[in-house]
Amino acid sequence: MAKAERAAIVTGGASGIGLATVERLIGDGWHVGALDRDEAALARLRDRHGDTVRVGALDVTDEGAADHVIAEMAQAFGRLDGLVNSAGIGLDKPALETSVAEFRKVLDINVTGTFITARAAGRIMKEQGSGAIVNIASIAGMRGSKGRVAYGASKGAVAIMTQVMAVDLARYGIRVNAVAPGPVDTPLVQQVHTPQVRRAYAHHTPMRRYGTPDEIASAICFLLDGSQSGYVTGAILPVDGGFAGAGMMEIEV
Numbered sequence: 276m277a278k279a280e281r282a283a284i285v286t287g288g289a290s291g292i293g294l295a296t297v298e299r300l301i302g303d304g305w306h307v308g309a310l311d312r313d314e315a316a317l318a319r320l321r322d323r324h325g326d327t328v329r330v331g332a333l334d335v336t337d338e339g340a341a342d343h344v345i346a347e348m349a350q351a352f353g354r355l356d357g358l359v360n361s362a363g364i365g366l367d368k369p370a371l372e373t374s375v376a377e378f379r380k381v382l383d384i385n386v387t388g389t390f391i392t393a394r395a396a397g398r399i400m401k402e403q404g405s406g407a408i409v410n411i412a413s414i415a416g417m418r419g420s421k422g423r424v425a426y427g428a429s430k431g432a433v434a435i436m437t438q439v440m441a442v443d444l445a446r447y448g449i450r451v452n453a454v455a456p457g458p459v460d461t462p463l464v465q466q467v468h469t470p471q472v473r474r475a476y477a478h479h480t481p482m483r484r485y486g487t488p489d490e491i492a493s494a495i496c497f498l499l500d501g502s503q504s505g506y507v508t509g510a511i512l513p514v515d516g517g518f519a520g521a522g523m524m525e526i527e528v
């Protein structure tokens with residue numbers, strides 16, 4: 276491949292928000308690498324987009340594998356301008372019924388996994404003197420929502436990690452931001468959101484609907500693109516139909 280003008284890697288790129296981001300970036304002319312632990316979904320992505328996307332199997336909690344595959348992709352692209360950390364899992368379980376193993380697993384993937392890949396990409400971007408990292412936090416990490424003891428803790432950690440890395444990496448020309456989505460219709464949500472949860476979200480969201488993966492991808496691409504968001508770093512951008520900012524609302528849904 277010829278030296279790319281702009282290249283980005285998306286973890287969790289085979290599904291949901293990550294997949295929508297991969298497809299937007301391809302449409303915007305980026306060279307894109309998608310990393311995911313779901314190899315069948317990666318194969319479907321390759322079938323759909325052919326050589327316009329590089330794919331790699333990765334469990335983001337595997338430090339050695341992440342360092343290796345991110346370096347390999349960056350080398351193939353000749354540069355690395357963006358990293359999107361969309362790999363993540365959800366859990367909706369009452370606090371007193373959540374096991375320590377479940378709590379650790381959610382934090383390991385959502386927090387430590389995000390750290391591992393952000394650090395790997397950040398080291399490459401430091402050499403280059405530029406780059407942008409976008410993490411996926413959540414409204415569940417900003418407010419106390421039922422059943423989110425592990426998931427909410429993980430996303431709160433992603434938000435502060437984003438701000439700390441923005442400070443540490445600014446001197447290398449690297450911006451670090453996060454989007455904090457509200458409920459978005461993706462395979463993850465289809466697994467964990469019962470009809471009751473859907474009604475509750477509609478009740479607490481001024482726009483009264485779920486977001487689409489592409490609406491989140493659009494905000495991610497804004498934060499990746501230095502020509503649009505060049506002075507934005509350490510920001511946690513809610514993309515949530517108004518959930519995080521809402522106060523008292525009418526109760527009719």
Ligand SMILES: NC(=O)c1ccc[n+]([C@@H]2O[C@H](COP(=O)([O-])OP(=O)(O)OC[C@H]3O[C@@H](n4cnc5c(N)ncnc54)[C@H](O)[C@@H]3O)[C@@H](O)[C@H]2O)c1
Nearest residue numbers: 287290291292312313334335362363413456458459461463
């Ligand atoms: N959908 C929502 O409502 C919502 C809201 C707020 C935040 N988020 C966050 O957005 C991100 C993407 O979620 P989504 O809804 O698109 O989910 P999704 O399940 O559709 O996609 C997540 C992808 O991450 C991959 N993944 C999971 N664990 C991994 C691991 N250890 N290593 C590598 N890949 C792994 C999965 O295989 C999957 O392809 C997650 O971090 C999630 O917490 C989602």
